[in-house]
Amino acid sequence: MEKQARLLSSQLVQKQRLVEVLLNRSVLAWKEIETSRKRGSGISNISETAGSHVVQVCEIIAVQQTEEDKVNTDTRGRKSRKKAQQHSKLHPHAFTVSYVRRTRQHRWRCCDITFHCSSQALSQQWIQAINEQLSLLSDRPKSLLVYINPYGGKRRGKRIYEQKVAPLFHRASILADVIVTERANHARDHLKTEANLEKYDGVVCVGGDGMFSEILHGLVTRTQTDHGVDQSQPDADLVPCSLRIGIIPAGSTDCVCFASVGTNDPVTSALHIIVGDCQPMDVCSVHNSNTFLRYSVSLLGYGFYGDVLTDSERKRWMGPARYDLSGAKTFLTHKYYEGTVSFLPAEDNVGNPRDKLQCRSGCCICQYKPQLDEKPCEMSKEKSDKDGSGRWCVIRDKFIAINAASMSCACPRSPKGLSPSAHLADGTTDLILVRKCSRLDFFRHLLRHTNKDDQFDHSFVEVHRVRKFRFHPKQQEAVSLEDLSETNKKMAFSPICSTPPACNYSSTHSSWNCDGEILPHAAIQVSVQCQLIRLFARGIEEQQQSVCEDPYTLAAL
Ligand SMILES: Nc1ncnc2c1ncn2[C@@H]1O[C@H](COP(=O)(O)OP(=O)(O)OP(=O)(O)O)[C@@H](O)[C@H]1O
Incomplete structure (x- = not known):
């Protein structure tokens, strides 16, 4: 030293x-x-x-x-x-x-x-x-644009900001322009068109994951518009956002904050903003043909997690208990969905979803810059296919769940998360395919999210670290595995219907759960945009890091 x-x-x-x-x-x-x-x-x-x-x-x-x-x-x-x-x-x-x-x-x-x-x-x-x-x-930021959702979580966003965050910003001489939102998408729309972003060093979101998603969409869309990039093109090279985003957790789900800071605590988040921390983060762009649908930073889930969300949205009046009830109901229904998943493996990534290397502050996997030449896919059992940008792998099967985790998705319910070794900023997402299996086996798989066992160590589960993927549903009836008698087997494999509504689209297809929002399309294409945004965070610190003792300073004392 x-x-x-x-x-x-x-x-x-x-x-x-x-x-x-x-x-x-x-x-x-x-x-x-x-x-x-x-x-x-x-x-x-x-x-x-x-x-x-x-x-x-x-x-x-x-x-x-x-x-x-x-x-x-x-x-x-x-x-x-x-x-x-x-x-x-x-x-x-x-x-x-x-x-x-x-x-x-x-x-x-x-x-x-x-x-x-x-x-x-x-x-x-x-x-x-x-x-x-x-x-x-x-x-360090000097000027911030703050959006507060007054209705997020327990409706304490405004109070949290005024009592815990504003005094710290004041002490650090940070100027903050505050907008308390008046409707859903107020923050997104303001960022997209009106906000004079040149005045600010960052944008702060006071709310939950839904509010964060608004800020994400507003800022990414604005950046593309300002640079003349058409985000409706699935292969567009999106321009990274220059402003960092701070998250003051004040929602009922604050997964993005938890994954990037390690705790959901407004004071901690405010201090990370003040010291000017920077955590890059990947963003998945989700398209249907040439139509842009949404951006996602945490979970894209079809089948089980899509169905849980769809059901829970009908029960909003119940509050957070709706997730437990919808989870139990969806589990008992035990549906599977047939379709084709194609993906571009991230073969040049130095990690893999089962290496037990967790994404932490200063993560070397996120900092690794891969060479651009891609090796051929070695998966023999799947048919491969080329689209000019590398070797795609294709799997046709019946799935109970298709999940893409762009971060571990750890939360109190699942401390390890859906993919414990997923990384915040390595340009990939972990694609988890849970094939048709018995209800008991699926239960065993779910249970492993709550204990130390490897949730991927089942014959019916596979996980791939990918840069892009697509899903096409087979247009046929989804069936309950419990009711799979000879009669309904026939129905399950009946010819593909030409118009979805004629064969009850909602029961033949699941929906995508995109960071807690329902997507109306089953067929999607997803592309990971490496480090598209940056947060005022530093990733989860490995342990309580003490500053390196400066021997010269101590000796001088
Ligand atoms: N003033 C407002 N009135 C109504 N809805 C708003 C307002 N401001 C933001 N929203 C919307 O509220 C939704 C939920 O907000 P947020 O994520 O902050 O809280 P939450 O309690 O975690 O949400 P959820 O109900 O999804 O668990 C967001 O999708 C956001 O678009």
């Missing part, structure tokens, strides 16, 4: 103890001089070695002069107050540094530390030196 030049160092007072404080380009560090009393530190990103503390400059939120009436508020009891008064006579000026402190389960908090100085000039010198370093952090 290269020795960093010392920018400033002084003996200051912190909580009535004399400390040596040092600032260089990367860290603010301090160490007690009077005593070397060891304190229980708990979980923290401040490195504490024998009374020395280190905070990374990039995790400092702000520094400000401490108001006089607050100088002694950190003292309890009469004795310590008296001692504090003596100290404050000698060190009447103070400045407070607010910084990120990690707590449990990937949560961040904003902590304050106050240093007392003997002179106003010294206090100002410290404030100026720290502010100068903060001003060099060019990734």
Whole structure:
């Protein structure tokens, strides 16, 4: 590690103890001089070695002069107050540094530390030196456009923003223009056409996954329009969005926030925005022929997950309990759907869906840049087919579920997620095919989403990491496996009907669940757009990362 030049160092007072404080380009560090009393530190990103503390400059939120009436508020009891008064006579000026402190389960908090100085000039010198370093952090946003869905989740979006997020933005001197949405798609439409995006360094979404999807569609569509790209073309090379998106979780489902931060906590998300984190994210574009349907960042599910969503939408009045009821009902119905899945395997990807390598902060699989020459597909049992952009694999079968997971889709119900090793930004999606099987086998497969067993380790399940895929349903009756008697077998394999409504389209086809929205088409083509957007996040940190202790800084103290 290269020795960093010392920018400033002084003996200051912190909580009535004399400390040596040092600032260089990367860290603010301090160490007690009077005593070397060891304190229980708990979980923290401040490195504490024998009374020395280190905070990374990039995790400092702000520094400000401490108001006089607050100088002694950190003292309890009469004795310590008296001692504090003596100290404050000698060190009447103070400045407070607010910084990120990690707590449990990937949560961040904003902590304050106050240093007392003997002179106003010294206090100002410290404030100026720290502010100068903060001003060099060019990734930090200065101006944000915030959309709040007042009806998301438990209708607490506005309160969450005003009480937990706005004060932090204010402290970090971030200007925010706030729009409280008045209808569904208000944010999407505003972003698409009206918003003056040049004014902002990022867009913030206060709401759940549905609200995030609005922001995603608005921003991606606007970017393509501004660059003259026609997003209705399935093979169009979409232009990545320059503005980052911040997600303040305030919905009933906040999967995207969870996958990119590791927790659904508004304060943590606000702090990731303030420090200017950046997490690239893949986006799937979904088309039907030359018609653009939607973008997806998490799950595209046909069959089981499509049916659960369709049924649960009819039960919205029940609240979140509708998902359990619809899940149970769909499971008992046990339908399968016949069709053809074609996919372009991501053979140049360094990972695979069963390698148990989870996508984490600084993920090497997402950072790997593959060569563009694609090797031929080695799957012998499937027919292969060329479309000029690589070797496609084709599977015709009866499926209970076809899922494409562009991220792990981990949530409290399924802590590992649908595809535990899926990556946020490697340009692929994990295509999971669950073929026709018994109800018991399907139950065993579902159960494995909740325990440590490999959910892909079943003869009727296969998983492929792909860059593109297509699905074409066979237009025939979907049947309940339970009722598969000779009579209805005949019906199940009856000739393909020419007009879908004549053979009850809704029972022969499932719907696609596209990040929680129902798609009206069964036949779709999907293309993964590598790193099309960026979030104010850094991915899930491997463990509670302590800052690397800077030995030179500590030695200098
Ligand atoms: N002012 C508004 N009035 C009604 N609907 C809105 C408004 N603003 C946004 N929406 C819509 O509300 C839907 C749900 O919002 P959001 O994702 O924030 O909450 P949620 O509780 O997680 O959603 P869900 O009901 O899907 O679980 C979004 O699809 C969004 O388009």
